[in-house]
Amino acid sequence: MRLPALLLALLAAAPTAVACAPSVAGGPTPNGVRISGGGEFAASGAVIVYDRKLAPEGAQASATVESVAGQTRSSLVAEGLLPNRSYGVHLHVNPCGAKPDDAGPHYQHAHSHADATNEVWLDLKTDATGAGTSSARHAWTLHGERLPRSLVIHAEPTAPDGTAGSRVACLTLR
Known part of the structure; x- marks a missing residue:
């Protein structure tokens, strides 16, 4: 089942179990930070494709990161x-x-090592239609002066050392 881009945007913006104050995308709120991005992968812009074989025409994604x-x-x-x-x-x-x-490079919370506790890994397994969801939770917060600025989809699942193959597509986060 193909989800329209508007539905993807609404799903990404849906409230989580954490009570958050309204935020300006990419900025601090009284209770934390919220950044997001999404849309259909294009040849240029904020939602970009690098490998059309692995992210075919019409592929799209939406991501949200909330820290509070x-x-x-x-x-x-x-x-x-x-x-x-x-x-x-x-x-x-x-x-x-x-x-x-x-x-x-990957955003690292502590600038020390590549693993799923220090980085945000959202590996994705698609279903028979090419759709999928992923989520992660960490016991640390983002700070407005040093935020991740993009989400990159890689060609391979993440290995224990943090490598995941070539870059397929990218979403700029704001």
């Missing part, structure tokens, strides 16, 4: 990717750009 009360919760909704396939997904330090490496 000592916790960070991240969620991803995607559709139109290849069916029954696993993708590695991580937050990165820079916005998306024309080149896959423009998003920079």
Whole structure:
């Protein structure tokens, strides 16, 4: 079943179990930080595709990261990717750009090591229609002066050392 882009945006913006004050995208709120991004993958812009074989025409995704009360919760909704396939997904330090490496390295909370407790890994397994969801929760908060700026979908599931193959697509987070 194909989800319209508006539904993806609504799912990403849906409230979580954490009570949050209204926020300005990408900025601090009285209770924390909320950043998000999404849309259909295009050749350029804030929602960009690097590999059309792994993110076909019409593929789209929406991501939200909320950080409040000592916790960070991240969620991803995607559709139109290849069916029954696993993708590695991580937050990165820079916005998306024309080149896959423009998003920079993985965002790390403590700048010390690559693992699922220090980085946000949202690996995704698609269903028979190419749709999937993923979420992660961490016992640390984001700070407005140092936020992840993008979410990158990788070609392979994340290995224990944090590698996940080439970059397939990217969402700039604001």
